[in-house]
Amino acid sequence: MEPQIIVRAAPQEFICRPGSWGSLEQHLQKRGIRRVLVVRGNRSWTAAEPYWPQLKETEVHYHVYSGECTYRERDVIAGYASEHQLEAVIAVGGGKITDLVKSAAAQLKLPAIILPTLAATCAAWSSLSVMYDEQGAFIRFEVFASSNALVLLDPAVIAASPSELLAAGIGDTLAKWYEADVIIRHLEAPPVEVELAWDAARRCRENLLRYSSAALAAVRSGELNDALTRTAETIIMVAGLVGGFGEDYGRTAGAHSVHDALTAIPETHRLLHGSKVAYGVLVQLALEGNWPEIDGLLPFYQELGLPTSLKAMGLDHLTREELLKLGERAAVPEASIHMMPRLITADAVADAVAELEEYITAGQSQTKGASIL
Template structure:
């Protein structure tokens, strides 16, 4: 029997979700269904330029537009909320990637008004989840906010995502692949997982299986501009299936070692140019070293190389990071509040720094072996 203090809160899904080519054209209809007559459209910069041709004309409802400042900070949340209040609007519509969505969700939660998400990227599950990852002005991750209300509506048009930069889809694959490795590291040690946690574990496994099976074909389809089933499946895996992991599993299905490594890397200014999912993908491999699952790294490495995910510090342009620098990153990764501590075992900065160094040597050896085999 679970105690009250152990009770999980399931935030499985948005209130409504539609995936289909042209579904953005339904936006005005769905706002009217909700009694919404005015909204602030929070948009990005480059993502808006690519997606604005898909944004529908409104005939009856009032829209105001706001370009977000480029980072999901508490200050940005407050500016968006102030705009909504100043203009007397009833809802927020986010059109963009994860940081646009997270900024809009945070502002909507502050005002307790509906938020509607129109994703232009499939780089994270932000469009699905009822939380926002918060950063400071320098781009360092400072925490996350979980909200009591779900997103009111998500309209996912895969044609819009098809026009996004392929490297952002690759990053989304890296971030979503981590769902399995992080959730499994936490859940596999439970003697009797609840039904919610079991569903999170299943969704996490499906993330891995879908991505391993369809990512290469999806990226080829994107390169050729063809809207194929493999592409749609990967996009929905990155947004819907990935969102279900944390939605059902809460802390058991959110983050563990891989995201702790990501968060720690953000203390290095030179990593701010790197995509979230790329750093998480690297973190997966560091986590596997910490778990002693070196054979799994050997199985993953060909997949990483096929789609362009980084496996080492060198791959990320960080080969000059000293032992002292690695220890600084590792110290951030094992702070008391870090999600790495959801895994079995105890972790300190030396252990994590050693794992980072071991990964460099292991990947180098695996690549040398692969090269030698190809030359025979």
């Protein structure tokens, strides 16, 4: 296992402070950008519009995305920006809008500027896009040579977002530690870049266990506090550093492979990305036989409303044959689950899912292990 390491540590510029969106036009002018395409959603725009600055000296075009990060949607955005000779593409929204903008900007070799409305993934930080098909099933992720030009994170915007999306972001970011650690701890002499990724992954876990409860309370009350700012920066910045420094050693392992497999089941399309990844963490730990860690995580999951079982996701009807299909998708040859230091087969994944289900359903976790909170 010798993946090539190319450090893509950070966007060119990152600003996190209340009111940071107000400096957008100033940053555009510094770059000589006068004509932009803003890609936005519908629901997210309703919440974000009060924070959107007046761009008095900039020609602004808008595109409302269709709801999925697909190549067809990417090509529509790139085609429009090219036809109108626009000079930058701006994302105002969550992870899928952000990934669309990064992919379109990379195709056109234009700056990608990100104004997150959610703290649900590290998409605003990372120089890659996760692509799906029209039905919402995962296809692949693509890594770009250019970093994002600018990220303006306004914690006040995050405070106005739905609490369940923040909880999903916490679940997705918690996976950074478990997926990086299962890979890196088995390396004899990790390169310095990978050690930095490992440190960042550990910081993700520590920050989330410390600040998540207060951050969620802030979002539920629509208020901004220090815990929310720290949680948002952890989800977007610190998590982004893990893959930025570690590349394949710090990006994904078993949890995201389980997520990717789940996206092929139509019933899971209503579930948030981070919720499926959080469940994938438990499956990965079951594959490792690390039941004490599962026991420790369960109270945290329950507090945040993250799924701990197939039943919690409405999937307890899956047959053994369907679990094997899930395992086959999770263990395709190119899947990151094979970064784990053991042979992973479809049977192994299906067995881990079934064993986890039995463990959670039987309530054995109440008599084993201790909370990590």
